[in-house]
Every structure is written in structure tokens, then in C-alpha cells.
Amino acid sequence: MSVARLAGVLVVAAAALLSLTLVISLGGGSVSVRGEGPGSLTFTLALLVLGAGLAILAVIGPRPLDGRIVRTGFGLIVAGGLVELATANVPPESLLIVAFLLGGLAVLVGVVVTGIGLLRAPGRPRWVGLGVVAGMLLVVAAGFIGNDPSVAFAPDAAGLRALISALAMAAVGLMLISLAGLGLVAIAGAEPAGAAQSAE
Numbered sequence: 001m002s003v004a005r006l007a008g009v010l011v012v013a014a015a016a017l018l019s020l021t022l023v024i025s026l027g028g029g030s031v032s033v034r035g036e037g038p039g040s041l042t043f044t045l046a047l048l049v050l051g052a053g054l055a056i057l058a059v060i061g062p063r064p065l066d067g068r069i070v071r072t073g074f075g076l077i078v079a080g081g082l083v084e085l086a087t088a089n090v091p092p093e094s095l096l097i098v099a100f101l102l103g104g105l106a107v108l109v110g111v112v113v114t115g116i117g118l119l120r121a122p123g124r125p126r127w128v129g130l131g132v133v134a135g136m137l138l139v140v141a142a143g144f145i146g147n148d149p150s151v152a153f154a155p156d157a158a159g160l161r162a163l164i165s166a167l168a169m170a171a172v173g174l175m176l177i178s179l180a181g182l183g184l185v186a187i188a189g190a191e192p193a194g195a196a197q198s199a200e
Contacts, residue, residue: 004062008186010053015180017046022172033088044085051081053183062189064121065182073114080106111136124185131178138171 024039025031031039033047057065058074065071083103090096111132118129146164150157 003056004060004189005187007053007056007060008183008188010049010056011183011186012180013183014046014050014053015176015183017042017049018179019176021046022176033084035088047081047085050179051078051085053186054078057186062186064123064125064189065186067117067121069117069120070114070125071117073110073112073117076106076110076113078110080104080108080110118182124181124188128178128181128185131174131181135171135175135178138167138174142168142171 021031021039021042024042029039030037031043034040034044054074055078058071058078061071061074080103083099084107087096087100087103090100115129115132115136118125118132120126121129142164146161146168
């Protein structure tokens with residue numbers, strides 16, 4: 001198996017672990033980075049596996065994942081994820097909390113950059129990018145509406161809150177499917193010898 005193809009397998013495995021984490025969370029399990037419990041374990045493991053896969057793709061991404069924008073997005077996600085993993089358990093009063101927040105911002109920017117890069121690529125990557133961008137927009141919309149005090153606390157807004165929760169779940173599901181699709185694109189695009197052409 002080529003290294004680039006292995007990276008694709010790692011990304012698909014990360015999507016599966018994140019799906020399992022979602023199931024655990026919906027069942028009432030605790031989920032946090034480097035926390036305790038099965039959900040935290042699968043979540044942390046998913047981040048490590050995903051980071052390894054994206055780090056490889058950022059360096060030797062095969063076509064059609066070899067564009068500069070896509071690989072820059074991968075790099076931002078990996079860098080931000082490493083910072084978050086390293087500072088996950090710092091107390092709120094620690095200055096390292098700033099690094100944790102910046103790591104999360106880098107991951108968010110990396111996802112957006114990756115989505116834009118995929119939208120610019122031909123074929124299947126464009127559909128993956130569309131899923132990433134649509135999922136991000138749905139997450140932002142659900143968070144914006146759900147955090148509005150007139151929705152979050154109003155007794156007569158229970159139906160709207162349920163709709164927002166369903167919208168958020170749809171967004172998460174779409175992003176997980178897109179992540180698995182990204183891994184499959186990497187597997188299909190990897191050359192047998194593991195050599196990837198350089199980005200233009």
C-alpha cells in the first residue's frame with residue numbers, strides 16, 4: 001500500500017471513529033479532547049488518526065488533492081489540531097487557553113480553506129468540497145439561531161429548538177460523509193508507487 005493511499009485509509013478511519021463518537025454522545029456519553037470515558041477516547045483517537053492522514057496528504061497529496069489551496073488547508077487543520085491536543089486540559093485561567101482557542105481557529109480556517117480548494121478541483125473532490133462548505137454553513141446557521149436568547153430560553157420555541165438540533169445533526173452528518181469521501185478520493189487518486197505529483 002502506498003503512503004498516500006494509507007493516508008486516505010486513515011482519513012476514512014477517522015470519519016468512522018468520529019461517527020462512533022457521535023453515537024456515544026447522543027447516548028449521553030461525555031466527549032472531550034483527552035478526557036475520560038469511551039466518547040473522549042474515540043474522539044481523541046479520531047483526531048490523532050485524522051491528523052496523521054491529513055499530514056501525509058499535506059505533503060504528498062495525490063491528484064486531485066495536490067493543489068496548493070487544499071494542501072494548505074490540510075496543514076492548517078493539522079497544526080491547529082496539534083495545538084488543541086497539547087493544550088486540551090489547561091485550566092481556564094492559564095494563558096495557554098489562548099493557544100487552545102487559536103488552535104481551534106486554525107482548524108476552522110483550515111476546514112474552510114480545504115473546502116474552497118476542493119470546490120476548485122474537478123470531479124469528485126468538488127462534491128466533497130460542496131459537502132464540507134454546506135456542512136459548515138449549516139453548523140454556523142444552527143449555532144447562530146440556537147444561541148439567540150429568544151430561541152434558547154423561550155418556552156414557546158421548543159419546536160424551533162428541536163428543528164435547530166435536527167439541522168445541526170444533519171450538518172454534522174454531512175461533514176462526516178464528506179470526510180469519508182475525502183479519504184476515498186485520496187485512496188482512488190494515490191499512485192501505486194505512492195508518488196504524488198507536485199502542486200502547480
